[in-house]
Amino acid sequence: MAVVICFLFVHFLIGLVSSNGEYQKEKLVSVSATTGMPWPLPQQYSSTPDVYTINRNAFKFKATGQSCDILESAFFRYQTIIFGMREETLKFHPKNSLKAGSLTVLNVNVKNKCDRYPYLGMDESYNLTISATGATLNSNSVWGALRGIETFSQLVLQQDTNMFFVNGTTISDYPRFQxxxxxxxxxxxxxxxxxxxxxxxxxxxxxxxxxxxxxxxxxxFPYTSKNFPDMASKGAYDSRHIYTQDQIAEIIEFxxxxxxxxxxxxxxxGHSQSWGKSITDLLTKxxxxxxxxxxxxxxxxxxxxxxxxxxxxxxxxxxxxxxxxxxxxxxxxxxxxxxxxxxxxxxxxxxxxxxxxxxxxxxxxxxxxxxxxxxxxxxxxxxxxxxxxxxxxxxxxxxxxxxxxxxxxxxxxxxxxxxxxxxxxxxxxxxxxxxxxxxxxxxxxxxxxxxxxxxxxxxxxxxxxxxxxxxxxxxxxxxxxxxxxxxxxxSAQSVKDANAAAPRLEEHRCRMIKRGFPAETVNGPGFCPQEYAIPV
Missing domain, CATH: 3.20.20.80 (Glycosidases)
Structure with missing residues (x-):
C-alpha cells in the first residue's frame, strides 16, 4: 500500500531546552507530518502508513451501545468541527491518489448508561481503532466517548473541499489526573x-x-441571587454586567x-467587599x-x-x-x-x-x-x-x-x-x-x-x-x-520533553485557529496554513 505523505510546513522559532527547562538558543524548525498529532498526547498511541479517505457527505457517527443527549450532541458538534470548516491549504505528495480504503462511519460503543452530570472521578478512558475493518471507539462511559471523539477529530486531515483522510491508528487512553x-x-x-x-x-x-x-x-458581584437580589444590583459594576439565573443555568448546561x-x-x-454593599453589617467596621x-x-x-x-x-x-x-x-x-x-x-x-x-x-x-x-x-x-x-x-x-x-x-x-x-x-x-x-x-x-x-x-x-x-x-x-x-x-508523566512537544503544540494552536479560536502564537515567528480572521 502506498503511503500518503502530507507535508504540513509549519515554520516557527523554538529554543533547545536545557535540563532545567530554560531555552538556550533559538532554532528554525520545519515540521512534516503524515497524520494529525493529538493534543494531549494519548497514553498509548500508534499509527500505520495505511490511509483511509473520508467523504464529508457520506461519513457519520453511530452509537452502537448506550446513547443520550450528550453523545448525540457530540455527534452533531464534531460533524461540524471536522467537516464544516473552511478549506485548509495543504500540499500533498503527487502519489496521494493511492489509498488503503475509505471510512464512512465511526462506531461509538458506550458500555454504561449515561450520567446526567460530570463528576470527580468519572471514567474518561477510551480505546480508538482505525483499520481496514473500520473505525471503532469503545468507552465505559459517555465521558470517555467525548474525549475519544475529540482525539479522532484531531487525527483527521483535509485534502480538498469534500475529501479528508486519516491514518490507521490504535489508541488506548485515559487521564493521569481526574x-x-x-x-x-x-x-x-x-x-x-x-x-x-x-x-x-x-x-x-x-x-x-x-x-x-x-x-x-x-x-x-455579578452573580444574581434570588434570595439576595441587591447583591448584584448594588455590587455589580452596573446592571449590564451581571449573570442572571437563566444565564448561569445556560452555562452549566453548555x-x-x-x-x-x-x-x-x-x-x-476576605475578597468580599462587593458583598457588603447590600448586606448590612456583614463586613467588619x-x-x-x-x-x-x-x-x-x-x-x-x-x-x-x-x-x-x-x-x-x-x-x-x-x-x-x-x-x-x-x-x-x-x-x-x-x-x-x-x-x-x-x-x-x-x-x-x-x-x-x-x-x-x-x-x-x-x-x-x-x-x-x-x-x-x-x-x-x-x-x-x-x-x-x-x-x-x-x-x-x-x-x-x-x-x-x-x-x-x-x-x-x-x-x-x-x-x-x-x-x-x-x-x-x-x-x-x-x-x-x-x-x-x-x-x-x-x-x-x-x-x-x-x-x-x-x-x-x-x-x-x-x-x-x-x-x-x-x-x-x-x-x-x-x-x-x-x-x-x-x-x-x-498524558503520562514521562511525556515531559518540551522540544518533542513543540511541533504538536504548534499544530494544536493552528488547529484552534482553524476552528475559530483566536489562539495566540507561542513559538515565535511562523504561520498557520489557515490564519485567524475576525468574523465580519
Missing part, C-alpha cells in the same frame, strides 16, 4: 456568556473537565454537554485611633447574623450549581481591620483566642464549612485555611497556589487531604518570548512523598485572573497556553 481545571475570574473584568461558552469549547478540545468559576470578588464540571467560587471572609474610619474589612466573624446570611446564601448556591463541590476560598485574609475593631477584640478575649487572629479566622472558616457540609456538599479551599490550622473534613480538596508548592503538597497530603496544584500555572503572569515550557516543566507529582500521599493529588488548575483580561483578549491570552497544562494533567 481533576483538570481552568479558572476564570469574572469579577475584576466581566466576561460575556458567549466568551465563557467559547472558553468551555476550547477547554473540551484540550480535554479539561473542570471550569473553576471565580465569579465574584472585591471589585464586583458545560455538561461537553463533560465539564462547573465549580463556583464564593471567596470569604474598621477603626483608627479608636474611632470608625469609614473603611470595611473581611466578613465580621463575631456576629451570628453573618452565619444566618451565609446559611441562606449557600443553600441557594447548592441548588443553583449541581456539582458536588463548592470552592469557598479562604485566601489572603488581612487581619488589620479585625485588630482595630473593639468588638472583635472583646470577642477574641471571650473565646480565649488571645491575640492569635488566625484562630479567629479558623473559627469563621469552621462555621462556614459546617454550613456547607450540612448541605451535603463537598468543598474546595485555598491553602491558607489549612496553613492557619483550621480543621476540615477528610474529603476536603486543598488548592495549593503559593510559592514553595512542593513543600505545601507534602504538608497537605501528609494531613490526609486531597490536593490540587495551581502555583506554577498562573497564565495571568506573562513574559515576552516563549514562556510555555515553564508551565510544561511543572508537575504535581514532583514533590517528595509516599505513594499514598501522591494518590491524594487529584490534579491541578490553570488560572487566568482577570485584572488585565476581558472580552477583548481573554481567549487569546489563555489559549493555547492553557493547553500546555492540559497535557501535563492528562
Amino acid at each position: 481533576h483538570r481545571g481552568l479558572l476564570l475570574d469574572t469579577s475584576r473584568h466581566f466576561l460575556d456568556v458567549t466568551i465563557i461558552k467559547q472558553n468551555l469549547l476550547a477547554m473540551s478540545q484540550s480535554k479539561f473537565n473542570v471550569f473553576h468559576w471565580h465569579i465574584v470578588d472585591d471589585q464586583s 458545560a455538561r454537554i461537553l463533560g465539564i464540571r462547573v465549580i463556583p467560587e464564593f471567596d470569604s471572609p 474598621c477603626y483608627s485611633g479608636g474611632k470608625r474610619n469609614g473603611q470595611y474589612g473581611p466578613v465580621d466573624p463575631t456576629l451570628e447574623t453573618s452565619y444566618g446570611f451565609l446559611s441562606k446564601f449557600f443553600a441557594e448556591i447548592g441548588r443553583v450549581f449541581p456539582d458536588q463541590y463548592i470552592h469557598l476560598g479562604g485566601d489572603e485574609v488581612n487581619f488589620d481591620c479585625w485588630k482595630s475593631n473593639p468588638n472583635v477584640t472583646a470577642f477574641m478575649k471571650q473565646k480565649g483566642f488571645g491575640t492569635d487572629y488566625a484562630k479567629l479566622e479558623e473559627y469563621y472558616v469552621q462555621r462556614l464549612l459546617d454550613i456547607v457540609g450540612g448541605l451535603k456538599k463537598g468543598y474546595m479551599i485555598w491553602q491558607e485555611v489549612v496553613d492557619n490550622g483550621a480543621k476540615v473534613k477528610p474529603d476536603t480538596v486543598v488548592e495549593v497556589w503559593k510559592r514553595g508548592y512542593l513543600q505545601e503538597l507534602y504538608k497537605v497530603t501528609s494531613l490526609g487531604y486531597k490536593a490540587l496544584l495551581s502555583s506554577c500555572w498562573y497564565l495571568s503572569d506573562i513574559a515576552y518570548g516563549i514562556d510555555w515550557p515553564n508551565f510544561y516543566n511543572c508537575d504535581p507529582d514532583d514533590f517528595f512523598g509516599t505513594a499514598e500521599q501522591k494518590k491524594l493529588v487529584i490534579g491541578g488548575e490553570v488560572c487566568m485572573w482577570g485584572e488585565y483580561v476581558d472580552n477583548t483578549n481573554v481567549l487569546s491570552r489563555t489559549w493555547p497556553r492553557a493547553s500546555v497544562v492540559a497535557e501535563r494533567l492528562w
Whole structure:
C-alpha cells in the first residue's frame, strides 16, 4: 500500500531546552507530518502508513451501545468541527491518489448508561481503532466517548473541499489526573456568556473537565441571587454586567454537554467587599485611633447574623450549581481591620483566642464549612485555611497556589487531604518570548512523598485572573497556553520533553485557529496554513 505523505510546513522559532527547562538558543524548525498529532498526547498511541479517505457527505457517527443527549450532541458538534470548516491549504505528495480504503462511519460503543452530570472521578478512558475493518471507539462511559471523539477529530486531515483522510491508528487512553481545571475570574473584568461558552469549547478540545468559576470578588458581584437580589444590583459594576439565573443555568448546561464540571467560587471572609454593599453589617467596621474610619474589612466573624446570611446564601448556591463541590476560598485574609475593631477584640478575649487572629479566622472558616457540609456538599479551599490550622473534613480538596508548592503538597497530603496544584500555572503572569515550557516543566507529582500521599493529588488548575483580561483578549491570552497544562494533567508523566512537544503544540494552536479560536502564537515567528480572521 502506498503511503500518503502530507507535508504540513509549519515554520516557527523554538529554543533547545536545557535540563532545567530554560531555552538556550533559538532554532528554525520545519515540521512534516503524515497524520494529525493529538493534543494531549494519548497514553498509548500508534499509527500505520495505511490511509483511509473520508467523504464529508457520506461519513457519520453511530452509537452502537448506550446513547443520550450528550453523545448525540457530540455527534452533531464534531460533524461540524471536522467537516464544516473552511478549506485548509495543504500540499500533498503527487502519489496521494493511492489509498488503503475509505471510512464512512465511526462506531461509538458506550458500555454504561449515561450520567446526567460530570463528576470527580468519572471514567474518561477510551480505546480508538482505525483499520481496514473500520473505525471503532469503545468507552465505559459517555465521558470517555467525548474525549475519544475529540482525539479522532484531531487525527483527521483535509485534502480538498469534500475529501479528508486519516491514518490507521490504535489508541488506548485515559487521564493521569481526574481533576483538570481552568479558572476564570469574572469579577475584576466581566466576561460575556458567549466568551465563557467559547472558553468551555476550547477547554473540551484540550480535554479539561473542570471550569473553576471565580465569579465574584472585591471589585464586583455579578452573580444574581434570588434570595439576595441587591447583591448584584448594588455590587455589580452596573446592571449590564451581571449573570442572571437563566444565564448561569445556560452555562452549566453548555458545560455538561461537553463533560465539564462547573465549580463556583464564593471567596470569604476576605475578597468580599462587593458583598457588603447590600448586606448590612456583614463586613467588619474598621477603626483608627479608636474611632470608625469609614473603611470595611473581611466578613465580621463575631456576629451570628453573618452565619444566618451565609446559611441562606449557600443553600441557594447548592441548588443553583449541581456539582458536588463548592470552592469557598479562604485566601489572603488581612487581619488589620479585625485588630482595630473593639468588638472583635472583646470577642477574641471571650473565646480565649488571645491575640492569635488566625484562630479567629479558623473559627469563621469552621462555621462556614459546617454550613456547607450540612448541605451535603463537598468543598474546595485555598491553602491558607489549612496553613492557619483550621480543621476540615477528610474529603476536603486543598488548592495549593503559593510559592514553595512542593513543600505545601507534602504538608497537605501528609494531613490526609486531597490536593490540587495551581502555583506554577498562573497564565495571568506573562513574559515576552516563549514562556510555555515553564508551565510544561511543572508537575504535581514532583514533590517528595509516599505513594499514598501522591494518590491524594487529584490534579491541578490553570488560572487566568482577570485584572488585565476581558472580552477583548481573554481567549487569546489563555489559549493555547492553557493547553500546555492540559497535557501535563492528562498524558503520562514521562511525556515531559518540551522540544518533542513543540511541533504538536504548534499544530494544536493552528488547529484552534482553524476552528475559530483566536489562539495566540507561542513559538515565535511562523504561520498557520489557515490564519485567524475576525468574523465580519
